[in-house]
Amino acid sequence: MKKQQRLVMRTVILLVLLAAIGYTIYTNFFTEKTAVAVGSTAPDFVLTDLKGHEHRLSDYRGKGVFLNFWGTWCKPCEREMPYMNELYPIYKKQGVEILAVNVGEPKLSVEKFAERFGLTFPIVIDRQDQVLNAYNVGPLPTTFLIDKNGEVKQIITGTMTKDDIQRHLESIKP
Amino acid sequence: MEHVKCECGHVNPHGTAFCESCGKPLADLGEKPLLDMRYEGSARRSQTYKKTMIDQIWAFFSSVKVGVALIVITLIASVIGTIFPQQMYIPPNADPAEYYKQQYGWAGKLYYELGFNNLYGSWWYILLIALIGVSLVICSLDRVIPLYRALKRQGVKRHPRFLERQRLFGVSHVSDLDKTMAVLKERLAKRRYHVREEDGHLLAEKGRFSRWGPYVNHIGLIIFLIGAMLRSVPGMYIDRVMWIPEGETKEIPGTNGRYFLKSEKFIFETYEKGKDNEVFNAAIDRVGNGMIAKNYQTNVVLYKRVGPVIPGAKPKLEKVKEYPIRVNEPLEFDHYALYQVDFRLNEPKAMSFQLADKQSGKTFGTVTVDLYDPKESYNLGHGYRVELLSYFPDFEFDEDGNPSTKSRVPNNPAFVFKMYAPDRPKGEVSFVAIQQTIEPFGNNKYKMAFAGLQTRNVSGLTVRRDFTLWILGVGGAIFMIGLIQGMYWNHRRIWVQRVNGELWIAAHTNKNWFGLKNELRRLLDGTGVMMPADQLENEKKAGQGGQAHGTA
Known part of the structure; x- marks a missing residue:
């Protein structure tokens, strides 16, 4: 009887300790990378595009959103831009929007870049890094796939091929 | 496992070395003189139950x-971590894989590959x-509970074999017992012993609480570790860096967009001869005038956002306070x-240029380009106009030999201007970088002459919020209490018994x-x-004597 108690006691103490360690390791290594986790609601934001139109993320409810963070100096970002541009009109018709967030560069630089590649999807500039902070974006490019309910489906860091982008756009069709 | 019943009637748990109550040795001690x-x-x-997995983990x-062993391994690892700088201290734009190898x-390569x-x-x-932490908890529990039990159950009357196997032991014949x-x-009692008496035998004890010192100390350590663990819980601990240039208002990172900061001015002061107190003169002479830092200060205005937080939207700000942040004098809110x-x-x-005639040197107006948000077109009047075709804040030639920018920070700005003049209606293109001008389409009549650089200072601030500090403080305090408790008090026990008409x-x-010996001497005096x-x-003496004899 007493032995039974002791075993239960030891098991409980060990489990508590294991839970504490597990939690510490988990929060340190599996949650830190982005503030916005897969499965959570994408934080709302308002940013102005090159033409002066305001884009509010919550206005896109009901549509999929391909949210791409980029900079003009970032070569991997540059490589995927033409593919995004090519697929944009096709998927726009199917209810998926592409929104490119520039990380606070001069409007002039962004405009020249957009002109050079003939980009047609809306490009907004995050002048004060507020959206960057809210999404805790580290390396560029980082892409958030947001479904029609505003939920983050996937977070992709690094450059994508045309096939990748197509697959991702397909995955968030409403 | 069975309990062991001592001849005094007390029932001891299996594995006990000598009876909890009377002290009679339960195991065969052989020739060993002392307990x-x-x-x-x-x-x-x-040590006694090792049946299940759980018991084995527990025993480990x-x-x-x-x-x-765990502590030693951690110590060695910590030492290795100080051989080369940690990643957070290498230049932020350096690629760690390259940096360690290069430096x-x-x-360094091995260091990086092993993750140090x-x-x-x-x-x-x-x-x-x-x-x-686990080892601390289990070691403590495994010892403190039986120890507490044993000390609580000890009887006054001890078995003679317990007494004679104590380090300090003596037998006396006294006339009046x-x-x-x-x-x-x-x-x-006068010496503040807690004296218990039973059948004419004495047990005097003092300072028993000193025995709990190590365990109190461990509780402190465990609380400290819990505090450290809580740092990884979101919201408990924030440690962020914020770079803010003079004149700008920025969101304070880690506040979820609720607070904004404006930097009015960054001030850097040094000790100067003549201006400062004479006592500093010797030091100033040694190091150099204006070489010793006196003050780093950022004058800031703190704003709170009113209304809902929507990142990117122009925030409505409410002034909270103005404050000069200095080293060790943080802005707290x-x-x-x-x-x-x-x-x-x-x-x-910002950079200024003058549109000038290369031959005559005549100028036709100044263009000031904001390096963070340049305008595209600059009208100088009288038919003179400058257009900014391209801007590279951190200029370099990329792999294909095209001008490009390394980052968005204007470390090395370069511009492509198109200059229009009444006699050049189609415009001339000029590539202007620091100390360098390229005219890609042949000889130009006009040039953009450098006319000045506007600079500003940037403050680096740390944003800190720590809800774990008090836990660490409490843990540290308990740690110290335990240490003092165990170090400055001794647990002393004196048994006085009558055995066969003798005083033991x-x-x-x-x-x-x-x-203890000094105390006993005073106690027994007279x-x-x-x-x-x-x-x-x-x-020991006997052993040494024997040895000496043997070698002689």
């Missing part, structure tokens, strides 16, 4: 050897610390603290035998009772 008094001979649980962590050669570049945040380091006992009892930690002086902010005295202390002999010392 091992550690943990009062109690049965450490882990309850070993002090394992605990010490420290093959050793981010040692103190690595999973295995944290795991080591966590295992030390009753009187001597009474005198001793009174003297012991809402449990946050902003510390002055770094600065960059004279960061380029035995004494034990957990430390400071010298002090009572006719002999000072108990130190059996351990006698034994």
Whole structure:
């Protein structure tokens, strides 16, 4: 009887300790990378595009959103831009929007870049890094796939091929 | 496992070295003259039950050897972590894989590949610390509970074999046992011993609480570790860096967009001869005038956002307060603290150029380009106009030989201007970088002459919020209390018993035998009772004597 108690006691103490360690390791290594986790609601934001139109993320409810963070100096970002541009009109018709967030560069630089590649999807500039902070974006490019309910489906860091982008756009069709 | 019943009637748990109540040795001690008094001979649980997996894990962590090994491994790892700088201290734009190899050669490469570049945040380091925590908890539990039991159940009357196997032990013949006992009892009480009496036998005890010192100390350590663990819980601990240039208003990172900061001015002051107190003159002479930093200060205005937080939207701000942040004088608000930690002086902010005729040197107006948000077109009047075709804040030629920018920071700005003049209606293109002008389409009539650089200072601030600090404080305080408790008090016990008409005295202390002997001497002075002999010392002497004899 007493032995039974002791075993239960030891098991409980060990489990508590294991839970504490597990939690510490988990929060340190599996949650830190982005503030916005897969499965959570994408934080709302308002940013102005090159033409002066305001884009509010919550206005896109009901549509999929391909949210791409980029900079003009970032070569991997540059490589995927033409593919995004090519697929944009096709998927726009199917209810998926592409929104490119520039990380606070001069409007002039962004405009020249957009002109050079003939980009047609809306490009907004995050002048004060507020959206960057809210999404805790580290390396560029980082892409958030947001479904029609505003939920983050996937977070992709690094450059994508045309096939990748197509697959991702397909995955968030409403 | 069965309990062991001692001849005194007390039932002891299996594994007990000597009876909890009367002290009679339960195991066969053979020739060993002295009892091992550690943990009062109690049965450490882990040593006796090893049946299930859980028991085996428990036994593993309850070993002090394992605990010490974990600590040593952690110490060695920590030492290695200081050989080369940690990743957070290398230049932020450097690629760590390259940096370590370049700076420290093959050793650096190995260092990086083994993950020592981010040692103190690595999973295995944290795991080591966590295992030390587990070891602490289990070691303590495994010892303190039986020890508490043993000390609580100890009887006054001890078995003669317990007494004679104590380190301090003596037998005396006294004429009046009753009187001597009474005198001793009174003297012991005077020396603040807690005296218990049973059948004419005495047990005097003091400072028992000193025995709990190590465990109190461990509780403090465990609280400290819990505090450290809580740092990884979101919201408990924030440690962010914020770079803010003079004149700008920025969101304070870590506040979820609720607070904004405006930097009015960054001030860097040094000690100067003539201006400062004369006592500093010698030091100023030694180091140089204006070489010793006196003050780093950022004058800021703190704003709170009113209304809902939508990132990117122009915030409605409400002024909270103005404050000069200086080293060690942080701006504190809402449990946050902003510390002055770094600065960059004279960061380029805007560049001015004059449109000039290359031949005559005549100028036609000044163009000022904001390096953070340049305008596209600059009208100088009288038909003179400049257009900015391209802008590279951090200019370099990329792999294909095209001009490009390395980052968005204007470290090395370069521009492509198109200059229009009444006599050049189609415009001339000029590529302008620092100390360098390229005219891609042949010889131009006009040029953009550098006319000045506007700079500003940038402050580096640390944003800190720490809800774990008080836990660490409490843990640290308990740690110290435990340490003091265990170090400055001794647990002393003196047994005085009548055995066959003789007076037997035995004494034990957990430390400071010298002090106990002095106390005993004073206690027995003039009572006719002999000072108990130190059996351990006698034994040592005998051993040394024998050796000396052997080698002679």
